[in-house]
Amino acid sequence: MKNQQADAVEMQSIYKYFDNFCALNAVNLKVRRGSIHALLGENGAGKTTLMNILYGLYRPDGGKILINGEPVEMKNPNVAIEHKIGMVHQHFKLVENFTVVQNIILGQEVVKAGCVLDLARARKQVMDLSKTYGLAVDPDAKIEDISVGMQQRVEILKALYRGVEILILDEPTAVLTPQEINELVNIMHNLTEDGKTIIIITHKLKEIKKSSEYCTIIRRGKYIDTVVVKSVSEQQLASMMVGREVSLVVAKAKADPGDIIFRIDNLTVEDNRKIERVKELSLYVKRGEIVGIAGIDGNGQKELVEAITCLTKVKAGKISINGAELQNTSPHYVVENGIATIHEDRQKRGLVLDFPVKYNLILENYNKPQFAGRSILKEPAIHQFAEDSIRRYDIRPEDCASEPARALSGGNQQKVIIARELSENPELLLAFQPTRGLDVGAIEFIHSALIKHRDSGHSILLISFELDEIMNVSDRICVLYDGRIVAEFLQGEVDENEIGLLMAGGERKNGI
Amino acid sequence: MGSKIAELLNKTATKIILAIVLGFMAGALALAVAGYDPGTSYSMMFTSIFSSPQNMIQVLILTMPNILTGLSVAFAFKTGLFNIGGEGQYIVGAIAAVMVGGVFNLPPVINVIVIMLAAFLAAGLYGALAGFLKAKFGIHEVITTIMLNWIALYLNNYLISLPGIGVKNTEYSFAIKQNAWTNVLNGWKTSPQGQAYLAAHPALSPILLGTDINYGIIIAIVVAVAVSFLLYRTTFGYQVRAVGLNKDAAEAAGIRVKKSIVMTMFIAGGLAGLAGALQMTGTLPHALVTLASQPGYGFNGITVALMANSSPIGCIFTALLLSALQFGGSTIQMNLGAPSEVVNIMIGVIVFFVAVASMFTMISERIKRRRVKIAD
Numbered sequence: 035m036k037n038q039q040a041d042a043v044e045m046q047s048i049y050k051y052f053d054n055f056c057a058l059n060a061v062n063l064k065v066r067r068g069s070i071h072a073l074l075g076e077n078g079a080g081k082t083t084l085m086n087i088l089y090g091l092y093r094p095d096g097g098k099i100l101i102n103g104e105p106v107e108m109k110n111p112n113v114a115i116e117h118k119i120g121m122v123h124q125h126f127k128l129v130e131n132f133t134v135v136q137n138i139i140l141g142q143e144v145v146k147a148g149c150v151l152d153l154a155r156a157r158k159q160v161m162d163l164s165k166t167y168g169l170a171v172d173p174d175a176k177i178e179d180i181s182v183g184m185q186q187r188v189e190i191l192k193a194l195y196r197g198v199e200i201l202i203l204d205e206p207t208a209v210l211t212p213q214e215i216n217e218l219v220n221i222m223h224n225l226t227e228d229g230k231t232i233i234i235i236t237h238k239l240k241e242i243k244k245s246s247e248y249c250t251i252i253r254r255g256k257y258i259d260t261v262v263v264k265s266v267s268e269q270q271l272a273s274m275m276v277g278r279e280v281s282l283v284v285a286k287a288k289a290d291p292g293d294i295i296f297r298i299d300n301l302t303v304e305d306n307r308k309i310e311r312v313k314e315l316s317l318y319v320k321r322g323e324i325v326g327i328a329g330i331d332g333n334g335q336k337e338l339v340e341a342i343t344c345l346t347k348v349k350a351g352k353i354s355i356n357g358a359e360l361q362n363t364s365p366h367y368v369v370e371n372g373i374a375t376i377h378e379d380r381q382k383r384g385l386v387l388d389f390p391v392k393y394n395l396i397l398e399n400y401n402k403p404q405f406a407g408r409s410i411l412k413e414p415a416i417h418q419f420a421e422d423s424i425r426r427y428d429i430r431p432e433d434c435a436s437e438p439a440r441a442l443s444g445g446n447q448q449k450v451i452i453a454r455e456l457s458e459n460p461e462l463l464l465a466f467q468p469t470r471g472l473d474v475g476a477i478e479f480i481h482s483a484l485i486k487h488r489d490s491g492h493s494i495l496l497i498s499f500e501l502d503e504i505m506n507v508s509d510r511i512c513v514l515y516d517g518r519i520v521a522e523f524l525q526g527e528v529d530e531n532e533i534g535l536l537m538a539g540g541e542r543k544n545g546i
Numbered sequence: 547m548g549s550k551i552a553e554l555l556n557k558t559a560t561k562i563i564l565a566i567v568l569g570f571m572a573g574a575l576a577l578a579v580a581g582y583d584p585g586t587s588y589s590m591m592f593t594s595i596f597s598s599p600q601n602m603i604q605v606l607i608l609t610m611p612n613i614l615t616g617l618s619v620a621f622a623f624k625t626g627l628f629n630i631g632g633e634g635q636y637i638v639g640a641i642a643a644v645m646v647g648g649v650f651n652l653p654p655v656i657n658v659i660v661i662m663l664a665a666f667l668a669a670g671l672y673g674a675l676a677g678f679l680k681a682k683f684g685i686h687e688v689i690t691t692i693m694l695n696w697i698a699l700y701l702n703n704y705l706i707s708l709p710g711i712g713v714k715n716t717e718y719s720f721a722i723k724q725n726a727w728t729n730v731l732n733g734w735k736t737s738p739q740g741q742a743y744l745a746a747h748p749a750l751s752p753i754l755l756g757t758d759i760n761y762g763i764i765i766a767i768v769v770a771v772a773v774s775f776l777l778y779r780t781t782f783g784y785q786v787r788a789v790g791l792n793k794d795a796a797e798a799a800g801i802r803v804k805k806s807i808v809m810t811m812f813i814a815g816g817l818a819g820l821a822g823a824l825q826m827t828g829t830l831p832h833a834l835v836t837l838a839s840q841p842g843y844g845f846n847g848i849t850v851a852l853m854a855n856s857s858p859i860g861c862i863f864t865a866l867l868l869s870a871l872q873f874g875g876s877t878i879q880m881n882l883g884a885p886s887e888v889v890n891i892m893i894g895v896i897v898f899f900v901a902v903a904s905m906f907t908m909i910s911e912r913i914k915r916r917r918v919k920i921a922d
Contacts, residue, residue, distance in 0.1 A: 345798060366800035377798055386792040397799040401781045409781050
């Protein structure tokens with residue numbers, strides 16, 4: 035270890051342009067060796083871009099990078115790897131049908147006799163690493179069979195196996211349960227105790243408070259400040275990130291529920307491997323009410339949503355809205371009956387990424403009379419509608435109507451979906467992970483849109499893995515465990531811990 | 547200056563033109579390596595086309611089916627399907643055209659419309675069969691359409707072997723009735739007045755009598771415009787493009803994905819079928835011929851669509867280019883002994899560079915970046 039005093043990473047006045055858009059404008063970052071350094075910013079602020087530059091995936095248009103005090107030209111990721119920098123991406127890059135050990139050693143295989151794979155030795159090396167840092171993994175399980183939390187640990191192990199000293203984690207907690215997040219924080223501390231440096235990209239304030247020593251805030255490509263986390267409050271961090279005062283608590287009036295409009299009776303759904311994922315589940319939603327379904331990922335949420343939207347077949351049971359039975363009909367029929375859906379995976383189910391924003395805004399209504407007459411699209415009306423939606427929902431950039439949806443940031447993509455789904459005033463909005471991967475500003479916006487929809491006399495079924503979101507937004511909370519509703523409360527009746535326990539089912543082993 | 551170049555490089559048309567230039571350069575290289583002067587060869591290809599009106603018309607006659615099969619492939623591409631079945635659909639269209647046009651005696655103009663509709667319907671259903679197999683059983687359309695090509699070819703040859711259809715001791719079927727031919731001044735040019743007129747005007751006779759000059763290319767251009775309209779201006783086009791770009795999102799939004807796949811293949815098949823029909827009404831012998839191999843227009847269509855980056859209007863121009871190159875290639879072989887395969891090299895290079903058009907975007911980025919650095 036040469037140059038003991040130098041910062042592990044120093045990025046000076048980094049510029050990056052995409053076309054004429056300035057993604058990074060003279061951004062600085064200094065990361066002390068052996069510290070956990072958070073990089074905070076809204077979606078599209080440039081934090082991932084900055085890290086991609088550090089990892090050699092993008093080339094900067096200006097500025098300097100110093101690693102351990104020495105200037106380095108990050109031409110490509112190989113240079114970064116040479117300098118012992120590792121990155122765990124938000125979307126994992128693992129081979130699904132390889133085992134944990136096979137994934138970890140991929141590209142750096144241990145061989146004996148020149149060419150024979152020595153899996154036993156590799157396995158031992160991996161297990162040693164895993165023990166040293168408390169990264170519990172099942173070395174022989176296939177990636178497709180393990181939880182998301184464990185997949186992430188595999189990614190971290192993969193980096194450690196390559197001997198990294200500086201580890202970049204891109205939105206590491208987006209997909210984790212509360213328990214898994216705590217474990218991750220412990221692991222991060224183990225790593226820094228061993229002298230490793232961690233940069234974590236996030237917009238979750240709680241986790242910054244919990245894990246990091248320093249925090250650099252970026253807003254719209256500009257460097258704002260670097261602070262010592264201990265000395266600032268969550269509220270202050272949020273304001274620096276968004277550039278204005280934001281409320282972290284959702285403001286809403288008490289619900290005034292009417293009649294039951296939507297109900298599910300004894301619903302059973304199998305996944306494509308014929309395993310029952312939803313088991314005789316029953317629930318109802320009243321007019322003017324937000325019902326939240328709390329639960330850990332993988333307890334039947336996906337199948338429940340697909341059953342309601344008729345993207346999958348129902349094995350038994352009934353789903354109805356205003357008396358119309360929906361099960362095993364068609365997605366078209368569900369939409370026609372006044373159910374709008376925000377799908378979990380917005381890029382897969384929600385948007386046609388290569389379509390312009392204006393076309394995405396009419397995906398369900400393109401043949402309604404206001405947008406088409408005699409099978410011919412009314413371009414001016416479509417464009418006008420897009421302009422209105424962009425203004426109403428503050429979709430940025432505001433001249434994006436004819437741009438492909440792909441060009442928007444995640445938060446703005448989500449706003450396009452919300453604008454579309456609420457445009458027909460649906461009786462029931464089915465919102466599945468509506469704020470997944472979004473920043474504080476966008477979350478605030480989306481929550482208030484949900485509440486506004488409720489206040490106009492409509493209903494919402496909110497399914498989320500974020501317990502905070504469920505607790506904050508819902509009027510009534512159902513806890514989903516193993517395909518069943520195991521408990522039901524009104525908002526404020528119980529606290530987070532109690533629901534957390536129910537979500538875990540009591541006897542569920544963590545993370546495995 | 548740099549910014550203008552960068553902007554220009556980002557336009558699809560510029561990319562395609564650049565790809566064509568690179569194709570010609572690669573062709574020149576190949577000719578030089580083979581020991582022929584590229585300049586002479588290219589000028590011969592060029593002048594041979596423009597040396598006589600007949601030759602220009604030959605190129606246009608060759609262009610017509612290439613436009614339509616190109617549209618067939620491009621339409622399917624836009625909706626996420628790869629239609630390799632142009633050959634078979636062309637043959638089925640030709641069969642339907644000859645069956646209808648050779649049997650029924652309808653008034654002029656109406657007969658051509660009926661023939662085109664029959665061919666579109668027959669070839670469309672033939673294409674839709676592949677679409678149905680994809681939608682219902684998930685069988686990939688590349689596999690089914692290739693197999694359907696051969697079924698169509700042998701169906702054609704079988705029909706000609708039947709006594710009621712094939713003409714005895716020839717390799718032809720019966721022909722389409724003359725009043726349904728789409729040739730220019732059809733009927734008049736073989737009538738006594740026409741023959742007298744043409745004898746008095748010797749400049750016109752090689753064009754009208756020496757070639758199969760016909761209205762097909764005009765119809766093909768109209769169809770290209772119609773396909774463009776269908777894709778970009780109608781709800782149907784919206785629907786199929788949404789399915790092509792993201793099947794999952796389209797499905798979730800309530801678009802009937804399977805129906806859309808079948809309909810897409812119906813239209814793609816129909817377009818290739820029109821090529822077959824217009825070829826039958828427009829060129830000699832106006833009858834089915836026993837085929838030893840695929841006619842080639844279906845595969846030309848793939849090249850046309852790839853060069854045009856699946857733009858329907860673009861297909862008009864790339865079909866013209868392809869046909870001119872194929873025609874010109876045959877003349878250098880005849881006159882210089884230079885290998886006409888050079889044309890295939892050129893076409894291959896063009897398709898390659900259109901496919902990697904994103905490379906030009908990268909160059910454009912780099913120019914811009916350099917400009918930004920200078921500005922700093």
